[in-house]
Amino acid sequence: MNATSTQTSPLGGRDLFWPPADELTEAAERIRARLGDWPPTHAPWRICLTAPDDANGGDLIIVADAQQHGEPVARWQVQGAGVIVAAAGRATLHLGGERYSLEGHLAEDWIPALAAFLDCGFAPHDALVLALAWRDGDETRGADAWPSDLARFPQVTGLPAAPQQAFARCPERLGLYPVLPTAEWVERVVGLGVKTVQLRRKTAAPGELAREIARCVAAGRAHDAQVFINDHWQLALEAGAYGVHLGQEDLHKADLAKLAAAGVRLGLSTHGYYEILTALHFRPSYVALGAVFPTTTKVMPTAPQGLARLARYVRLLDGVVPLVAIGGIDQQVLPQVLATGVGCAAVVRAVTEAADPADAISAMQRGFTP
Template identity: 60%
Template structure:
C-alpha cells in the first residue's frame, strides 16, 4: 500500500491477481506463482512451470532474471531491481496493468526521492531488457523518419491515398487486409507512386515483401509479425519500420529492435480492428510518452478523432493515426484541414 499510494488514482483492475509465494493447494486461473530458483525446496523443485502454466502465471526468479510464463507466452526480463520489486509488482497490478507490463514497471520502480519527486518510472535507464531478441535485431538501425510525423491517416485503398495526398497529407499508411495478391500488388504500387509524386511518407501495413518490391517509404508491423518478418531484409532495403505496441513490455521489445517509430495504442476504443488489450487511455499514453519521447518518434493510435485530438497531442506525442475521422467524414477537405490545424496549433503552444 505504501507504493500504491505514490502512484495516483487508477481505475479498479478488471482482473484480481493472486500472488502466491508458495504453491497453493488449488491453482486458480488468476494466480501468479512465484518460484525462487535459488531457494526452491526439494518438493517444489519437482513442479516445473510447464506443468501448471496453463492454469496460472508463473514467475521464475533468479538473482539476474525474472521469467514470466502466462497464457502460453514467455516474458524473460533481466536487469537491476529494487528490494521491494515484489511489492511494486503488486501495486502495478492493482493499477490495472497486465502482468508483463506490471513486471516491467516493478523492475523500474525506485523510491520517489530518487526520481526527483515523481513516483512513476520514467527513467529509461532503470527499465529492464527483454532477453532473446538479439537474433531478431538487424545489424544496422532502420532508416530514420521525421520526429514529428504529424497527421497520419490509415486507409484501405490507393484511391484513398491519392485523395489525401491531393489535400496535403504527408504521412499515410495503406492497410489493405482482404485483397487478392495481384490486386494488392497493384494497389501498393499505385499508392507508392502517388506518394513519391507528392514527396510524402507512405507506410505499407504488414506486406513488407510487396513494400520492398514497390520501393515504399516504409512498412508498419504488429508485434505478431515479428516472428515471421525478415527485419534484416527490410532494413537492408532502406525502408523505415513502424511497430505497434500495447504496453510497456511490447515497448521494450520494439525499442530493442530500433524501429523508425513506435505506435502506442489503442488509446481509445476502436471498431476498425480487434485489439489484444483494453484501451490505454490518456494517462497511460502520457506516461508512455514521458518514457520514450527521447528514444524514438511516437505515434498515438486507436479511436482518435477531432474531439480528442488536442488532448492526445497535449501528452507530447508527435503524431496521431486516424481512421474513421477521415474515412467517415462528411466533408473530407474540412476534416483534413481541421485535423491538420490541431497539429499546427499544438506546435505553436509547445514553442
C-alpha cells in the same frame, strides 16, 4: 492481513500476498500511494510467495527455479495461474501459454512494487516490467514516483537478433497520419497535402495488392508524402515504399535485415511496456502506442490504453524514438491526445467516414500547428 490494515488499505483490503505478509503489504501500499489515480483493476491478482494448495486464475506464483518445481509449474498454468521465475537479475513470467523474459534489476521491493503496478490495472507482463524498473526508495523521491528513466528499465531476452544497422529515422513529429483502406484513398489524401499515410489492405488478390501498393508509392512520390504499407513487407520492398508498418506478431516473419539495408522505414505496433521494450530492441523508425481509445476498425488484443498511460509512454520515450498514438482517435479527442506530448496521431474513421474528408483533414491538421 489484519482487520485494521484491511480497513485502511489503499489497495482495497485484498489479500495481496499468500501467505499474508504484513511487511510486503505495507510496502505495496506505500508505493501504490505514490503512483497516482488509476481506475480500479478488474483482475484481483494475488502474489503467491509459496505455492498454494489450489492455484487459480488470479494467482502469480513466484519461484526461484522452475526446474525444481517441474510438473507443478505446468499444472499451475493449466489451472490459470501465472508463474514468475525470478533470480539473479532475471525474471520470467509464464502465463496463458506465453513466456515473458526480462533481464534487469531486482530491487528488494520489487515484489510489493509488482503488487502496486498490478493494482494500477496493468497486465502482469507490463507490471513486471515496471517492477524491474523500480528502485528501492523511489516512493520517497520527487513528486512523481512513476518509473520514467529508460536506462533503468529491463531488457526483453530471447528475441531474434536485431538488424546490424538501425532502421532509417522518420521525422520526429509525423503529424496527422491517416490509415487508409485503398490506393484511391491514399491518392485522395496525399492530394490534400497530408505528408504521412498508411495503406492497410488486409484482403486482396496478390496481383491486385501489388498494383495497389505500386499506386500508393507513386502517389507518395508525386506529392512528396511518406507512404507506409501495413504488413505486406515483401511487396512494399519491391515497390520501393517509404516504410512498412508491422504488428508484434509479424516480427518473426519479416526479413528485418533486408528492410533495414534497403533504407525502408519501419513502424511497430505496441500495446504496453513489454511490447514497447520489444519494439525498441529492433531500433525501428517509429513506435505506435495503442489503442488509445476503443476502436471498431480491428480486433484489439488488449483493452484501450487511455490518455494516462499514453502520457506515461510519451514521458518515457520522448526523444528516444518518434511516437504515433493510434486507436479510436478523431477530431474531438485529438487535442487531448496531443496534450500528452505525442507528435503524431493515426486516424482511420475520422477521415474515411467523414462527411467531408477534406474539411476533416484540414481541421485536424490545424491541431498540429504550434
